[in-house]
Every structure is written in C-alpha cells, then in structure tokens.
Amino acid sequence: MSNNNKLPTIKEIAKRLNVSASTVSRALHDHPSIGLVTTMRVHKVAKELGYEANKMAIYFKERKTYTIGVIIPDLSEPFFSAALTGVEDAAEASNYNVIIGQSLDNFEREKKIVENMKDHRVDGVLVSLTKETSTYEHFDSLKKYNIPVVFFDRVPNRKDINYVACNLVSGMLQAITKLVGIGHSRIGLINGPAKLAATLQRLEIYFRCLKENNLPMDQDIIVSTTLAKADNKKAINKLLGLEEPPTAVIVFNDYVLLDCIAAVKAAGLVVNKDISFISFANLPIWEYMDSVPLGSIEQFANKQSSMAAEFLFKMINNANKPNSAELPLLQHIIDSEMIDYSLAK
Amino acid sequence: MSNNNKLPTIKEIAKRLNVSASTVSRALHDHPSIGLVTTMRVHKVAKELGYEANKMAIYFKERKTYTIGVIIPDLSEPFFSAALTGVEDAAEASNYNVIIGQSLDNFEREKKIVENMKDHRVDGVLVSLTKETSTYEHFDSLKKYNIPVVFFDRVPNRKDINYVACNLVSGMLQAITKLVGIGHSRIGLINGPAKLAATLQRLEIYFRCLKENNLPMDQDIIVSTTLAKADNKKAINKLLGLEEPPTAVIVFNDYVLLDCIAAVKAAGLVVNKDISFISFANLPIWEYMDSVPLGSIEQFANKQSSMAAEFLFKMINNANKPNSAELPLLQHIIDSEMIDYSLAK
DNA sequence: TTGTATGCGTTATCAG
C-alpha cells in the first residue's frame, strides 16, 4: 500500500456527482454556463477529494512545459551563479521553471545538453557559450522545435541571433584613462585564448583605448593565457621578466588576476606599488583580499541574464499568439563601468 | 509561416505508409512481432520526416517527468553551487533533469518552491533547508503525490526522513586537538543563530571536544552571530575586547570567518600570531588569501548532494516497481575531516 | 504479422 492511491481526477469528481467530466472541468473554472448549484457541488467535492488539476496533462495538451533551460559553463564561477539567479528571478516572475545544464566549457557537453533540453521540450533556452564553441548548428536545430534561444555574455559571433552582452569599451576607457592619470604609460595586457570571442574584443578595445590616450603600442607587453593556472603565472612572469616591464596590466578576468597576484607576491613584488592591475568581472571576494586590483570592469552577470530571460519570455509569448508576426531580433548591449576598488579600501 | 509546421508524429508516418499507428510505434522500437520490411520502411520514413518521439507525451503517459527539483538557500554560496553541481552530475548519469529553486533562506519562498515543484510533478525533491525552516508540512505534503524527498546538509531535526548530512565531530576533535598540540588552551567559539540546527550541533561538539582535551569551559569566550556582516564583526570584537581573549577561535563558517579576519586586521592584530581560527566549510578562495585560517572542517557539498541524489533515485526507482516494498529510510552521515591550510602555505 | 481499442488528464467543440 505504498503508492497506489492515485490522485483524484476530474473523472472522479464527475463520477461522484453523476455529471460529465466536461461539466466538472467548466465548473472548476467557474464557467458562466454552468449552473450555480452544480458549480458549488463540484467545488465541494473537489475540496473533499483534495483535487488539484494535473498541470502536466494541461501542459501536454498545450504543448508547453512552462520550463526554460539555462546552459552555462560553470556554476562555480560566481559570475554564472549570479547569472543563474537572475534567470531564476525572471522565470519566477513569469511562472516558469528553470532547468539547468553546465557545459563545463566542453563543446560536446553543450551539444548533449541542448539535445536533452530539446527532448524535454523546454519552452526556450538561455545560453552562455563554451570556450570551445565555434559552430552553432546545435542551437539552430532548436528552431525546428520552435524553441527560441537567447544568448548572453558569451555570445556567438553572428548577427542573426538574439542576445544580451556587455560593452566593455566605456569601462576599459575609463580604466586606462585612470591609469594614465596616475602616471602609468606602459600598460600591458594579459589576454585570453584566441578561441574566445571576448579575447579579440579585449584586444580591440585595448588598442582603441591606448590610442585615445596617445599611448604607444608595444607587442612585448601583450601576452596571452589559456586560462589554466600555470599558464596564468607564466603570462605574468613573462611580463615581470621583461627588461622594461609594464607598470600596469589589464588582465583578461579576475580568475587570471588571482594567479597573477600570487605570482607577483612570489616574486617578492608588491601589488599596486611595483605593478598595478585592472581586470574584468568583479569577483565578490576582492573586499576580503589584501592585494586588490586597482579596478575591475563589471560584466553585470545578473543584469545580462535577467534581461536575456525577458527577451526569451517575450519570444515565447509572441510565439503563443495565434497570428504572431515574426519578432525582430532582440539584441542588447549593456554599457559597463569600471569599479574602483582602490577607493573602496 | 513562423511556427505552424508541426513536428512529425507517429500518425504522420502511419498515414504515409497506410499502416496503423501501433505498427509504426512497434516498428520504431524494433519490436520482433513486426515484419522486417515494414520495420525498415517505417524507419526510412521516420528518418525522412525527421521523426523524433515526443518525450513529453511518453512522460505524461508514464506519469513521470524525469525531472527532479533541488531546493537550496543560495547559489552564491560556493557550498551550494558545488552541491548543485553534484546533483546535476548524478542526475545526468540517471538521465534526469534538474530544476532549481533558491529559497534565499526565506521560509515562505521555500514553501512556494515546493508548491511549484509539486505542480510540475517532479519525480523527486532534494532539499537543503532554510535557516528559518522549523516546520515540515510542506514537505510532508509531497507524500500525497508520491514525490520522495531527500534532505542534505541542512536537514530537519527529525528521525523519519531520508537525508545525508555531515558529521562534524571527528573534524572538530581533530582541530581542537591540533590547537591544543600547538599550545592553545583558551579556545573560543563564534556560533551561529539559534534557529539553525547546526548551531546547536556546533555547540555540542565544541563542548565535547573541549572535554576530551581536558580544557575548561568558559561562557565568556562563546559568542554568537546572526551571520550578518556587522554582527560577525561585533562577535569577534567582543572576544578581542575581553580581558583575557581566546588565542584560538572556532568559527561557525567561512563567511563569518572572512569578517573576523577583516576585524582582526582592523584592530591591528595579526592572524595566526595574535589569534588563530578554524572554521567550517572550506571556501575555495582561501588559497588566494593572505590570512588563512589554521584549518577548516570540510562539509563536502558535492559528496553530500550527490549521495542524496542517489538516495532519491533509489526511491524513485523503487516506487516505479510494481510490487515495491516500502523502502527503509535512507540516511547517511558523512565523516568530515579537518583541512589543514597552514601546511599548504 | 498487423490492426483496433483504450487510456494517460484535461479542455474545446459541437450538439442537445
């Protein structure tokens, strides 16, 4: 006698009252066409039986799941857990559920997750891409199932997509201008792996901001890392080992920077005295650290993801309308700012 | 012409081949009763049409969703994001999906999330409780829907539940013994809010370990905090302000400890010289910090949650068997260990 | 070897 007591259904109620299932259904929805007495009797029995509509049946009929999927590289990165929270909030407001998939920066996993979400017929998908992702057929294939996709933060390098991303130009410009203002003229760059779209972006902005500040460009002080710990250290040490090292460095992101700081200390140097850093992301732990970067350029995890979620719901709702015109592409770029930690300390 | 092209169904295939839907269904499953030719023709057409079974229909029929829900307080805590990852891994292995709900340590939210997960007919629920949760009717109610529940880490103070938790005794004993070994005899405690089950647990273990090490107990060096930042500082400052402050302190968790360290520095004191700390959880950022605790007692987020997930799947599978005997309660307590950071530096 | 009928729980359409 463990689990055989099935949940009450409309049919149950109908049987008890000797009315038809459709009557019960309508009564439960207080449909005006049903007589007051009948309606009340139905409600009464429903309550007695503890009846609750089986949403799965309704969803099945509606061909909807009221569930969206979120695909992100790695939840252990605060950026993405914040992003997920943003999505969850937006979803909750729209009465949607969120199913989650971590790609772990692995392209094959990403594909598998997409496949799985398609199987579960999610009503839409939010994605922040893998480092490895450079083809997008697996997302394109979702169109066949009328599953809309919105990308955020790590977005494909294509024009025909819906996305929300961050424009890091203003922040970077602000940062470099600040560095120049306090006397720096030799500003290096530790960039990411070439695969990542952000890497190219960083490089372009870097060049642009140097130019706007009339600084010379020197290939020697531009290095890159695969983002692996050892490689991060190698990158910073390469800069430190130069005949004329940079006095400030723009770093690909906060995680790389953590390793840089450790390497600087290991070399017997002092952060913000011998060398200063500005990076991207704004890790929540800086406030507890001794050697904080001079600044960090916000990527607004939460803002990006919740806006992406709103886009997605807009698309989902549009698709549900009977004579829906094709929605124009939803694209937004959030302006970033530099956060000045040096002032905070 | 946006979305009206419906997906191919079994009926479609049947129509094209002038056979019945059931034949198609069986052929697609390579049922032996279907003739080879028919089977092949079905497969061929299925491929042409790009047919894929609508899993939602199957799930509906099976009265299953192949989805489990995870309710955790806050994803921004590395502990819980690690826990979620553990669940996701376990779920993936069993071909399940994970829908997620953050209670934000708010009891009402927790109730709402449970309600929502029930509506979505998840096959099971994993929970780490809110700080505020002291009644469990909302979970008990899931029994009615045959939705099994397994708790982890923050578990109800009840015997009739399925859970996985951490036994912090051995770690704490190890920690205090170590402190005693390096000369500490006045070991304080910064405990959490009385609401949390863990608070009482910590206190008990603390007493027990002091006793085992023949240390006196002094109420003056036992303080507590609501876990709010300001309160954390107040707690440590109270200890520091004592006539005879403790030389070592066991702290409720790593987050509290971060604030303690900041306060110690602010007071012009030096961690591990003037005062030493041991706490609970093992935050991944310690390796980048200058003032690391002497040790931390592992709570094994990943291990707890993935084991809890396995329990859950066991229950789910058991419920699916036709003549399933009631499963005994699944309970496990993981032995914790002290992680020695001082050696790592 | 294949087809028919039925059911999962609900709602919409059409009749009465």
Added chain:
DNA sequence: CTGATAACGCATACAA
C-alpha cells in the same frame, strides 16, 4: 445549462 466526442502523442492489451 449540460453531455458526448475528439484531440494532444504514444504505447500496449487484446483481437484478428
């Protein structure tokens, strides 16, 4: 006002 029927997509017991 209410009921019968069909449909969502699939699987299976039962017939043939």
